[in-house]
Amino acid sequence: MKGSNRNKDHSAEGERAGKRPKRKCLQWHPLLAKKLLDFSEEEEEEDEEEDIDKVQLLGADGLEQDVGETDDESPEQRARRPMNAFLLFCKRHRSLVRQEHPRLDNRSATKILADWWAVLDPKEKQKYTDMAKEYKDAFMKANPGYKWCPTTNKPVKSPTPTVNPRKKPWAFPSDSSRDLPSPKKAKTEEMPQLNFGMADPTQMGGLSMLLLAGEHALGTPEISSGSCRQDVSESPELRQKSPLFQFAEISSSSSHSDTPSKQCQASALFQFAEISSNTSQLGGAEPVKRCGKSALFQLAEMCLASEGVKMEDSKLIKAKESDGGRIKELEKGKEQREIKMEKTDDARLQKEAEFEKPAKENVRDSKELRNFEELRMDDIMDIKMEDPKEIRKEELEEDQQCSHFPDFSYSASSKIIISDVPSRKDHMCHPRGIMIIEDPTALNKPEKLKKKKKKSKMDRHGNDKSTPKKTCKKRQSSESDIESVIYTIEAVAKGDWGIEKLGETPRKKVRTSSSGKGSILDAKPPKKKVKSREKKMSKEKSSDTTKESRPPDFISISASKNISGEVPEGIKAEPLTPTEEALPPSLSGQAKPEESDCHRKIETCGSRKSERSCKGALYKTLVSEGMLTSLRANVDRGKRSSGKGNSSDHEGCWNEESWTFNQSGTSGSKKFKKTKPKEDSLLGSAKLDEEFEKKFNSLPQYSPVTFDRKCVPVPRKKKKTGNMSSEPTKTSKGSGDKWSNKQLFLDAIHPTEDEKPKEQLLRSLPKVTETGCHDEGSHNPEAAETRSSTPEMPAVSAFFSLAALAEVAAMENVHRGQRSTPLTHDGQPKEMPQAPVLISCADQ
DNA sequence: GAGAATGAAAG
DNA sequence: CTTTCATTCTC
Numbered sequence: 001m002k003g004s005n006r007n008k009d010h011s012a013e014g015e016r017a018g019k020r021p022k023r024k025c026l027q028w029h030p031l032l033a034k035k036l037l038d039f040s041e042e043e044e045e046e047d048e049e050e051d052i053d054k055v056q057l058l059g060a061d062g063l064e065q066d067v068g069e070t071d072d073e074s075p076e077q078r079a080r081r082p083m084n085a086f087l088l089f090c091k092r093h094r095s096l097v098r099q100e101h102p103r104l105d106n107r108s109a110t111k112i113l114a115d116w117w118a119v120l121d122p123k124e125k126q127k128y129t130d131m132a133k134e135y136k137d138a139f140m141k142a143n144p145g146y147k148w149c150p151t152t153n154k155p156v157k158s159p160t161p162t163v164n165p166r167k168k169p170w171a172f173p174s175d176s177s178r179d180l181p182s183p184k185k186a187k188t189e190e191m192p193q194l195n196f197g198m199a200d201p202t203q204m205g206g207l208s209m210l211l212l213a214g215e216h217a218l219g220t221p222e223i224s225s226g227s228c229r230q231d232v233s234e235s236p237e238l239r240q241k242s243p244l245f246q247f248a249e250i251s252s253s254s255s256h257s258d259t260p261s262k263q264c265q266a267s268a269l270f271q272f273a274e275i276s277s278n279t280s281q282l283g284g285a286e287p288v289k290r291c292g293k294s295a296l297f298q299l300a301e302m303c304l305a306s307e308g309v310k311m312e313d314s315k316l317i318k319a320k321e322s323d324g325g326r327i328k329e330l331e332k333g334k335e336q337r338e339i340k341m342e343k344t345d346d347a348r349l350q351k352e353a354e355f356e357k358p359a360k361e362n363v364r365d366s367k368e369l370r371n372f373e374e375l376r377m378d379d380i381m382d383i384k385m386e387d388p389k390e391i392r393k394e395e396l397e398e399d400q401q402c403s404h405f406p407d408f409s410y411s412a413s414s415k416i417i418i419s420d421v422p423s424r425k426d427h428m429c430h431p432r433g434i435m436i437i438e439d440p441t442a443l444n445k446p447e448k449l450k451k452k453k454k455k456s457k458m459d460r461h462g463n464d465k466s467t468p469k470k471t472c473k474k475r476q477s478s479e480s481d482i483e484s485v486i487y488t489i490e491a492v493a494k495g496d497w498g499i500e501k502l503g504e505t506p507r508k509k510v511r512t513s514s515s516g517k518g519s520i521l522d523a524k525p526p527k528k529k530v531k532s533r534e535k536k537m538s539k540e541k542s543s544d545t546t547k548e549s550r551p552p553d554f555i556s557i558s559a560s561k562n563i564s565g566e567v568p569e570g571i572k573a574e575p576l577t578p579t580e581e582a583l584p585p586s587l588s589g590q591a592k593p594e595e596s597d598c599h600r601k602i603e604t605c606g607s608r609k610s611e612r613s614c615k616g617a618l619y620k621t622l623v624s625e626g627m628l629t630s631l632r633a634n635v636d637r638g639k640r641s642s643g644k645g646n647s648s649d650h651e652g653c654w655n656e657e658s659w660t661f662n663q664s665g666t667s668g669s670k671k672f673k674k675t676k677p678k679e680d681s682l683l684g685s686a687k688l689d690e691e692f693e694k695k696f697n698s699l700p701q702y703s704p705v706t707f708d709r710k711c712v713p714v715p716r717k718k719k720k721t722g723n724m725s726s727e728p729t730k731t732s733k734g735s736g737d738k739w740s741n742k743q744l745f746l747d748a749i750h751p752t753e754d755e756k757p758k759e760q761l762l763r764s765l766p767k768v769t770e771t772g773c774h775d776e777g778s779h780n781p782e783a784a785e786t787r788s789s790t791p792e793m794p795a796v797s798a799f800f801s802l803a804a805l806a807e808v809a810a811m812e813n814v815h816r817g818q819r820s821t822p823l824t825h826d827g828q829p830k831e832m833p834q835a836p837v838l839i840s841c842a843d844q
Numbered sequence: 845g846a847g848a849a850t851g852a853a854a855g
Numbered sequence: 856c857t858t859t860c861a862t863t864c865t866c
Contacts, residue, residue: 080861086850087862094863106864107848113863114849136852148853148860 081148082136085128089117092128092699100704116702124700131699135692 083091090113097109097116104112117125140146 081852081859083861084851090849091862098864105848105866107846107866109865110848110850110863112849117850132851 079139079143079146081146082139083132085125085132086114086117088128088132088135088696088699089113089120089125092696092701096701096704116704120702124702127699131695135695138692 090110093113093116094106094109097112098104101109101112
C-alpha cells in the first residue's frame with residue numbers, strides 16, 4: 001500500500017506528515033554521484049561490498065526494499081524548499097506555544113504563532129528573515145538547479161511517470177547541462193552514459209570519497225559551481241553579512257589557504273555545499289597524496305598502527321569462535337574488546353573465567369546486574385576458549401540469572417547484549433547485529449514504527465492525559481535511563497563519548513528495530529547500559545583522567561592513541577575490530593577475507609582502506625579527546641531524522657535508519673565503507689542541516705510574555721479575530737504565570753509545570769551536558785547568537801583540514817544513529833533548550 | 845490527510 | 856494574482 005502511495009503525488013505530503021521526509025533531502029545527491037564517478041575505483045570495491053550486502057540483506061527483504069524505495073523517491077525530490085522567516089519562527093516557537101497551551105491543537109498554535117509573528121519586533125523579525133535568506137542561499141548553492149516548485153499542474157502528470165511526477169519536476173529541472181538523473185534512477189537503469197548515474201548514494205564510496213571531496217574543495221579552485229559562484233560574486237553583501245557566504249567563498253575559491261580566522265567563523269553550511277558541488281565537478285583525486293598531506297591523517301595512521309594489532313587479535317577470535325555463540329559474539333562486544341587483551345593469554349582467560357564465575361554467583365544477590373554483565377563476560381571468554389563445557393555452564397548460569405530477572409529472557413538477553421554492543425564505539429557493528437537478530441518484518445514496517453513514535457510522543461506529552469500503563473513501562477526504563485543519562489553526562493563532561501553512545505545508542509536501536517517487542521527490551525537494556533557504563537567508567541578511569549588532564553592537542557591525541565593501542569581499555573574504540581567481532585559467523589566468513597585485506601592494506605599507509613581505518617582510528621581519538629563536541633550537532637540531527645525517518649522506507653535511506661539498514665546488510669569489515677557512502681550524502685546534507693540547525697538554534701526565542709503585551713493590541717486578521725481574541729488571551733495568562741519578565745528570552749529550559757519532573761531532569765541534564773561539553777546547543781539565545789559561528793567548529797576546522805573534519809563528521813554521522821538519543825531514552829524531550837522542535841521530532 | 849499561519853517562488 | 860509548498864501536529 002505504502003509503496004503505491006509514495007509513488008503518488010501525495011506521497012510527498014504523506015511523507016511530510018510522516019516527518020521522515022525532513023531529512024530526506026540530499027540536494028547534492030547528483031554531486032555525490034559525480035564524486036562516485038570520479039572515484040570509480042572505490043566504487044568497484046564498494047560494489048563488491050554491495051553484493052555481499054545484498055546477499056546478507058536477503059534475509060531482510062524489507063530492508064532492501066526500503067533502500068530501493070528510498071532510491072526511487074530519490075533524494076533530489078526530497079530536497080525541500082528552505083523555510084521562510086515565518087516558518088523558521090514557527091519552528092522555533094511552536095514548542096513554546098505548545099507548552100503553554102498543551103491542549104491547543106496545532107492549528108491554533110499556528111495562529112498564535114502568526115499573532116506573535118505579527119507583533120514581533122521588526123528587528124527581531126529581521127533576524128529570522130536574514131536567517132531564512134541565508135539558509136536559502138546556502139540551500140540554493142547546494143542545489144543550484146533547485147526549483148521551488150513545479151508549476152501547479154504541469155509537473156505532476158506529464159513528466160516522468162516513473163518517478164514521482166511532482167518531485168522530479170521541481171527537484172533539479174534546470175540542470176540540463178548536468179542532466180543528472182535522479183541519482184537512484186540513474187544508478188539502476190537510466191543514463192548508462194552517465195556513470196555518476198550509477199552512483200547510488202547508498203552505495204557510494206565511503207569517507208574516502210568524502211575526503212577527496214573535501215580535499216578538492218580545499219585544493220581546487222572553484223571550478224565547480226558556476227551558478228553558485230555567480231551568485232556569490234553578484235552579492236558581495238551577502239558575504240559580508242553572513243559568515244556562511246564568506247566561508248563558502250573561501251572554501252570554493254582559494255580553499256588552500258586555511259585562513260583559519262575567517263573560516264572559523266564561517267558556517268559549515270556553505271562549506272559543505274561547496275564541497276559537494278566542487279567534488280561533483282572535479283575529477284578524481286589522489287588519496288595517496290592526501291595521506292601524506294594532513295597531519296590528521298598521519299595521526300590517524302599512527303592510531304591505526306596500534307589498532308592493527310588488535311585487529312589481528314579479533315581475527316583470531318573469530319576463527320576460534322566458529323563454534324557456537326554467534327549471537328554471543330555479537331553480544332560480547334565491549335567485553336570482548338577487553339577480553340581480547342586477555343585472550344592473548346588463554347591461560348589467563350581460563351583462570352579469570354573461573355574466578356569470575358564463582359564471584360558473580362556470590363555477588364548475584366547483591367548486584368544482579370553486575371552479575372549479568374560478568375556473565376556475559378564469562379560467556380565471551382568461554383567462547384573464546386572454545387570449551388563447550390564452560391559454555392554450557394554459562395548457559396546454566398544465565399538461566400539462573402534469568403530467573404532472577406524476570407524480564408530477561410534469552411532472546412531478550414541476546415537483544416540486550418546487542419544493544420550493548422552498539423554502546424561501544426563500533427557503530428557499524430550494532431546495526432548489523434540488530435538486524436540479524438531482530439525480525440526483518442519489524443524493519444519492513446515503517447508504519448508500525450511511526451505508530452510507536454507517535455505513541456511515545458503521546459506518552460511524553462500526555463503524561464497527564466493517559467496511558468498509565470505505558471508510562472509505567474517507560475518509567476522503568478526511564479529511571480534506568482536517568483541513571484544512564486547521568487552517566488552519560490559525566491562521560492560527556494569527561495569527554496568520553498563512547499559511554500554516552502552506549503547509553504543512547506542501544507536504546508534507540510532497540511526501539512527502532514524491535515517495533516513489537518520494544519517494551520520488554522526497552523526496560524532491560526537501560527539497566528545493562530548502566531552497569532556496562534559503570535564498568536567502563538571504572539576501567540576507563542585511568543584513561544579518562546588522562547584525557548581530562550590533557551588538553552585536546554594533537555600530540556596528546558597521538559600519545560593517547562598509542563597508549564590505547566597498547567592498552568585493552570575500552571576507551572579507544574576499535575572500529576574495525578569490534579565490527580568484525582560483532583559479525584555473525586555466517587558473515588564472519590565473508591568478512592574474514594576482507595579483514596585480511598584490510599589488514600594488509602592497513603599496513604600500507606597509502607591504501608584507501610588504510611585511510612579509512614586510519615580515519616576510524618582518528619575518529620576514535622578525536623572522540624576520546626572530546627574534540628568532536630562541536631560536531632555533535634549531528635547527533636541532534638540524527639535524532640531528528642531518526643525520529644521522523646524511522647519509518648525507514650523511502651526517505652529512510654538517507655536517514656540514520658537507512659544507514660543502519662545498510663550497515664546491517666553490509667558485511668563485516670567493509671561496513672565502514674558502505675556506511676560511508678550514505679554518510680557522504682548524509683554528510684553533505686547533514687552538515688548543511690547541522691549548520692542550519694545551529695543557526696536556527698541561535699535564533700532568538702521569545703517568551704510568550706513578549707508577545708502578550710504586544711499581542712493584545714494587535715489583532716491581525718479578521719478571520720482569526722474570534723480565535724485570536726480567545727487564544728491570545730490564554731497566552732497572556734499562561735505566559736504571565738509561567739514566564740517572568742526576565743525570561744523574555746527563552747532559554748533552553750522551559751519550566752513547564754505540565755511536564756513531569758523526570759522530563760525536566762532529563763532536559764536539564766542533557767542541557768548541562770551539552771552546554772558543558774559542547775557549545776553547540778545554544779541555550780541562551782544571546783550566547784547562541786554569539787556562537788552562531790560555532791567557535792568550536794571553526795577551531796577544529798582551522799586545526800584540521802576541512803577534509804579531515806568532514807571525515808570525522810561523517811563518521812560521527814554514522815554513530816549518530818546509535819548514539820543519537822543519548823538523552824531521549826524515554827522518548828521524552830531532552831534537549832528542549834536548543835531546539836524544541838528537534839526534541840519533538842527526535843523522540844521516537 | 846486536512847488544515848492553520850506566512851512567505852517565497854513560479855506560472 | 857493564484858497556486859505550491861515549506862513547518863508542525865492535532866483531529
